[in-house]
Amino acid sequence: MNIAxxxxxxxxxxxxxxxxxxxCQVSVFEKSRGPGGxxxxxxxxxxxxxxxxxxxxxxxxxxxxxVESWRKQGLVQIWPMQPWVFENSVLSRSDDQQVRYxxxxxxxxxxxxxxxxxxxxxxxxxxxxxxxxxxxxxxxHGQWQLCSEQGECYGGFDALLLTSPPxxxxxxxxxxxxLSQIPTDALLPCWAVLLELATPTGVKMDAIFVKDGSxxxxxxxxxxxxxxxxxxxxxxxxxxxxxxxxxADFSARELEASAERLSELAAAELSRVLGRTVDVAxxxxxxxxxxxxxxxxxxxxxxxxxxxxxxxxxxxxxGGRVENAWLAGKMAAEKLxxxxxxxxxxx
Numbered sequence: 001m002n003i004a005x006x007x008x009x010x011x012x013x014x015x016x017x018x019x020x021x022x023x024c025q026v027s028v029f030e031k032s033r034g035p036g037g038x039x040x041x042x043x044x045x046x047x048x049x050x051x052x053x054x055x056x057x058x059x060x061x062x063x064x065x066x067v068e069s070w071r072k073q074g075l076v077q078i079w080p081m082q083p084w085v086f087e088n089s090v091l092s093r094s095d096d097q098q099v100r101y102x103x104x105x106x107x108x109x110x111x112x113x114x115x116x117x118x119x120x121x122x123x124x125x126x127x128x129x130x131x132x133x134x135x136x137x138x139x140x141h142g143q144w145q146l147c148s149e150q151g152e153c154y155g156g157f158d159a160l161l162l163t164s165p166p167x168x169x170x171x172x173x174x175x176x177x178x179l180s181q182i183p184t185d186a187l188l189p190c191w192a193v194l195l196e197l198a199t200p201t202g203v204k205m206d207a208i209f210v211k212d213g214s215x216x217x218x219x220x221x222x223x224x225x226x227x228x229x230x231x232x233x234x235x236x237x238x239x240x241x242x243x244x245x246x247x248a249d250f251s252a253r254e255l256e257a258s259a260e261r262l263s264e265l266a267a268a269e270l271s272r273v274l275g276r277t278v279d280v281a282x283x284x285x286x287x288x289x290x291x292x293x294x295x296x297x298x299x300x301x302x303x304x305x306x307x308x309x310x311x312x313x314x315x316x317x318x319g320g321r322v323e324n325a326w327l328a329g330k331m332a333a334e335k336l337x338x339x340x341x342x343x344x345x346x347x
Contacts, residue, residue, distance in 0.1 A: 001340045002156055004029065004146055006126055006172075007163035009037020010322055011313045013114040014329030015161055022337055026118055027154065029146060031125035035115050036108030037163075038291060039322065042284070048106045048227055051192040051243065051286045054207075054219055055079055055100040056322035062330070063323045067101060075110040076101050077225045081206035086273045088212065091205075105226035125149045129160070129172050131308050141309060159309040159336045163329060165290035169312055178305045178312070183297055186316040188248035189255060190291035193266035194221065197240045198281035203274055215269045217245040239281065242270055248292055259285040293320025302331045311335055 001024045005012050008030035019026050032040065038052040058067040070076035079102045083094045103109040126146045132155075133142035145155040162169045166186045173179050207219040221227060221241040244266045246254070254262065263283035271277050299319040303312040313332035318324035 001025070001158050001336070003027070003159045003161060003336060004144055004154070004157040005161045005163060006030075006146075007037060007314075008032070008035040008111075008115060008120065008122070009163060009314075010039060010111065010325035011163040011315070011329030011332070012037075012161075013111045014326045015163070015313070015333040016118055017114055018330055018333035019336070020118070024337075024340075027157070028115065028118055028120045029124050029126050029148070029154075030120065030122050033122055035111045035120075036106075038288065039103070039108040039111070041103075041106035041108060042286075043106075049194055049221060049241070049243075049284070050102070050107045050224070050227075051194060051284070052288065052291075053107055053322055054217065054243065054245075055102050057098055057100060058323055060323060060327060063326055066326065070110045071101075073110075073113075075104060075113075077104050079206075079224055081223060084205050084208045086208050086210045086213070086218075091208070091273065091275065094209070102224050102226075121148075121154075124152075126172065131176075131310075144309070159311070159339065161332050161336065162310075162312045163314050163332075165314065166312070166316055167290060173310075176305070176308065176310070178303055178308070178310060181300065181303050182312065183294075183300055183316070186294055186297055186300075187290035188292050188294050189251040190248060190288045191246040191251045191254060191257070191262055192286045192288060193244045193246070193262055194284040195242045195244070195263070195266055195270060195278065195280050196282040196284075197242070198279040200240050201274055201276060201278060203276075205274075208273060210269075210273060213269060213272065214246055214250040214265065215244045215273070216247045217243075218270060218273060219243050242278075244269060248294075251287075251291075255287070259283070302328050302335065304332070304335050306339060309336070309339060 003026050005028045008028050041048040041050050058064045079100045083096050085094050127149050128147040130145040144157040144160045147153040166182045170182050206223040222238050262285045267280045302317045311332040313328040315325035317328040
């Protein structure tokens with residue numbers, strides 16, 4: 001069975017793992033330069049910077065086993081931090097005992113080996129899909145053809161898995177019967193801003209859940225294990241870096257804001273929460289158009305169209321979180337394998 005997957009994030013990685021184990025041919029198409037999706041990290045002189053997913057948790061038995069396997073390979077570590085909460089202008093420690101994990105030395109590091117040996121097309125944005133059926137074709141169930149913005153077309157796929165945000169999948173599947181099942185606003189925007197400080201704040205906090213204000217999450221990047229560059233002689237040489245995730249409401253209002261404005265707002269918010277003025281030496285802004293899950297929506301589950309040999313999966317299908325992205329990708333792959341088995345084996 002020849003399967004195309006759009007996207008190279010956690011859901012795609014989980015699906016690839018299952019499909020490869022069952023002898024399927026898999027081709028992955030990703031518009032970015034490498035795997036990761038919203039778990040991607042950026043490289044900098046001081047080390048890797050996590051602007052997307054900040055950590056992940058493991059609760060489902062299957063994912064717990066997977067995370068433990070990654071830990072044994074040195075791809076994942078526990079982030080031993082105690083979160084704080086800022087609410088009603090008061091900063092206090094949380095009694096949260098949740099175990100949180102990060103990739104080593106980038107958030108998406110554990111995904112890299114999962115795509116090894118796979119036909120991956122990076123920097124390849126697919127903008128057109130066609131499901132082709134023919135009475136004279138030996139593939140009586142039809143096949144998928146994908147075309148990219150660069151004008152290249154890829155065909156001969158028995159099934160298609162979309163792991164892109166649902167809003168983007170809707171654009172690709174215009175007119176398809178499954179369109180009515182795809183949520184329109186499952187993922188909300190988020191502005192992420194990294195602030196590198198000229199002078200240390202002197203605070204001991206690692207991460208803060210902000211309950212009132214324009215930011216919802218603030219974390220000190222340097223406290224994550226494995227983030228410092230080997231070029232730095234000592235952790236103490238690293239500049240203090242803070243990542244702020246603005247709320248979905250704020251991000252929607254400021255969707256087109258300039259980097260300068262966002263940096264100023266982020267510095268003001270960090271100063272407000274920490275209770276001291278911060279001295280910013282440099283800033284980096286990244287806009288995630290489709291980031292956090294919309295809590296107003298009930299999860300729709302993994303979507304599947306048997307006739308078109310089509311599946312859609314992502315964290316949004318199960319209610320957000322990195323763990324659910326992995327579980328959704330695994331479920332989608334298993335559904336496609338059921339289709340293969342019911343149609344008489346591998347094609």
